Amino acid sequence: MELFMQIGIVIIAIGSIILIYSIVQTMKVLRAAIEEMQLMIGQVRVDVSHISDDIKKAVHNTNEMTIDVKSKLSSLDSVFDAANDIGQTVQAFTGIAKQSATQLAVTIEEQQHPVKQSEKQLTSAIVDGVMSTLRIWKKVKGI
Structure with missing residues (x-):
């Protein structure tokens, strides 16, 4: 029985040595990974500071462009107002x-021929059709 105890102690010792060895190897790998992460974090900080400066410049340029565009658009307001007035006048x-x-066509027609009621209705329908066509044309053209 004493032999079994000694064999058991030897097996436990070998197992402990293997366990300690694998823990040490894992710690080495973890240490290398932590060192690599520290290097990457340092590089990221440098990159972020460069990007931050670029973003600040871009925002500043965008603000300047926005102010410039607003001033140019406000100078065009009078042109658009004039175009609107012209459009309303033409309309x-x-x-x-x-x-x-x-009215002139109806008056001339009535003066030239005494018109029957059915002919008046036909003339009115034609005039309404022409006016509708003109309204549609106006909408298509955007006047």
Whole structure:
């Protein structure tokens, strides 16, 4: 029985040596990994500081460009206002011209021929069709 105890102690000692050896190897690997991480963190800090400076410059340039664009756009406001006024004037003139032309056509037609009620309705339908076509044309053209 004493022999078995001695063999058991030897096996436990060998197992402990193997366990301690593998723990030491693991610690070496962990140490190398920690050192590599420290190097990477140092490099990341340097890179972040460079990127930070670049970002600050980009933001500053963007702010300057925004101010420049705003000032240029505000100088164009009068041009857009004038274009809007011209568009409204043309639209009003077109409306008046259409009404005048319609009234003139109806008046001339009535003076030249005494018109029956059905012919008046036909003429009115044609005039309405022309006016609708002009309205659609105006929307298509964006006047």
